[in-house]
Amino acid sequence: MNILLATIRRDLLQHVRRPADIVNPLVFFLIVISLFPLGIGPSAGTFNEIAAGVIWVAVLLATLLSIDVMFKSDYEDGALEQMVLSKQPLILVVLGKLIAQWLVSGLLMTLMSPLFALMFFVSSDGILAIAMALLLGTPTMVLLGSIGAALTLGLKNGGVLIAILVLPLYIPVLILGTAMVDAAVGGSSYTGHMLWLGALLLVTIGLAPIATQASIRISLSQ
Amino acid sequence: MVLNTQMNKTMLETQQLTCERNHRFLFQDLSISLNKGEVLQVDGANGAGKSTLLKILAGLYEDFEGEVMWQVEDYPLYIGHKVGVKDAMSARENLMWLADLQATEVSQGDIDSALAKVSLAGYEDVLCGEMSEGQRKRVNLARLFLLHNPVWILDEPFSAIDKEGVACITDRIKEHLSDAGTVILTSHQTVEFPNIQSLTLS
Numbered sequence: 001m002n003i004l005l006a007t008i009r010r011d012l013l014q015h016v017r018r019p020a021d022i023v024n025p026l027v028f029f030l031i032v033i034s035l036f037p038l039g040i041g042p043s044a045g046t047f048n049e050i051a052a053g054v055i056w057v058a059v060l061l062a063t064l065l066s067i068d069v070m071f072k073s074d075y076e077d078g079a080l081e082q083m084v085l086s087k088q089p090l091i092l093v094v095l096g097k098l099i100a101q102w103l104v105s106g107l108l109m110t111l112m113s114p115l116f117a118l119m120f121f122v123s124s125d126g127i128l129a130i131a132m133a134l135l136l137g138t139p140t141m142v143l144l145g146s147i148g149a150a151l152t153l154g155l156k157n158g159g160v161l162i163a164i165l166v167l168p169l170y171i172p173v174l175i176l177g178t179a180m181v182d183a184a185v186g187g188s189s190y191t192g193h194m195l196w197l198g199a200l201l202l203v204t205i206g207l208a209p210i211a212t213q214a215s216i217r218i219s220l221s222q
Numbered sequence: 223m224v225l226n227t228q229m230n231k232t233m234l235e236t237q238q239l240t241c242e243r244n245h246r247f248l249f250q251d252l253s254i255s256l257n258k259g260e261v262l263q264v265d266g267a268n269g270a271g272k273s274t275l276l277k278i279l280a281g282l283y284e285d286f287e288g289e290v291m292w293q294v295e296d297y298p299l300y301i302g303h304k305v306g307v308k309d310a311m312s313a314r315e316n317l318m319w320l321a322d323l324q325a326t327e328v329s330q331g332d333i334d335s336a337l338a339k340v341s342l343a344g345y346e347d348v349l350c351g352e353m354s355e356g357q358r359k360r361v362n363l364a365r366l367f368l369l370h371n372p373v374w375i376l377d378e379p380f381s382a383i384d385k386e387g388v389a390c391i392t393d394r395i396k397e398h399l400s401d402a403g404t405v406i407l408t409s410h411q412t413v414e415f416p417n418i419q420s421l422t423l424s
Contacts (some may be wrong), residue, residue, distance in 0.1 A: 082320060083323060
């Protein structure tokens with residue numbers, strides 16, 4: 001367990017000292033969301049309808065952007081080789097990297113989302129639902145994305161390939177997430193959606209790190 | 223115990239190791255047998271497959287035929303072409319992390335003395351991104367003084383290292399051999415070791 005905490009600490013330290021990889025996707029997220037109201041024009045009704053969709057799509061694209069570089073620098077400078085040849089289980093190291101990655105991408109976007117929801121005139125019920133949905137949905141997206149990132153490590157331009165590999169897997173999360181917000185805004189119960197998002201998260205926590213560590217071994221063996 | 227170690231003197235054995243890359247055989251039916259306390263120096267021209275062989279022996283590269291059998295279960299200490307230290311972390315932080323990966327408890331004092339051995343005293347808190355190529359390589363080589371893996375696999379350990387550094391690393395390798403350690407290395411420099419086996423790939 002020690003190695004899990006050490007990995008989280010190591011990755012957070014790097015993100016703090018070299019913030020570019022993390023700040024770029026967040027700025028992208030900010031720009032996409034703040035441009036929408038300008039493009040659509042000031043009508044509270046439309047905003048309300050599209051809020052959930054816009055925020056979710058922006059989060060999804062920003063996650064894809066940030067996941068692309070998740071293992072890249074460790075692959076290029078040889079740190080990944082050392083992780084594989086370690087006495088510690090690789091899966092704990094991978095899990096630590098995933099947690100650090102989520103803290104600086106998914107969690108930050110979740111925390112920013114209520115502010116944007118306000119900007120789109122979403123009701124207070126809806127704001128809570130957006131935050132809850134992102135809290136459950138973003139870790140799932142980071143976990144799924146890491147499989148694609150690990151598989152495309154050896155390729156020069158893996159970014160597009162990651163999107164093709166991973167986007168289909170994101171669709172259930174996207175549909176459930178936006179449906180949950182719509183239900184909340186419409187005043188009906190959204191427990192069902194929340195439970196489904198939670199179930200998806202649990203399944204990916206169980207399976208994605210295994211797939212990611214196997215993909216890392218495959219990518220290094222080329 | 224003594225009897226036991228003598229009976230299990232063999233550290234590494236490979237059988238009919240064959241590796242094909244880009245439709246070309248790097249090596250075919252390679253059989254290696256290496257004992258504790260021995261060095262295997264792998265020679266060959268550029269592109270002959272030295273690094274690939276070392277990666278296969280280390281357990282990194284799996285696209286080969288044949289068998290590699292080690293007497294120990296743990297992965298060896300592998301130093302490859304890629305330095306493996308992070309630019310955004312200091313020498314001390316890097317070594318602490320690399321020691322964590324090998325499940326080795328080290329104190330800050332241990333790390334500082336290992337850094338001093340590779341003439342990096344005073345650089346403990348300098349970010350590796352601000353160091354020269356040779357210094358970064360030295361940070362990685364400081365692991366030889368810090369960790370206790372019985373097997374070392376060193377791919378070009380002396381590249382980018384000055385004469386004094388080469389002498390220091392050579393002494394450390396000899397010390398490791400006298401402790402019944404095993405070393406596999408490639409080097410374009412001629413170095414003298416006791417119990418050396420040479421393997422030339424063509």
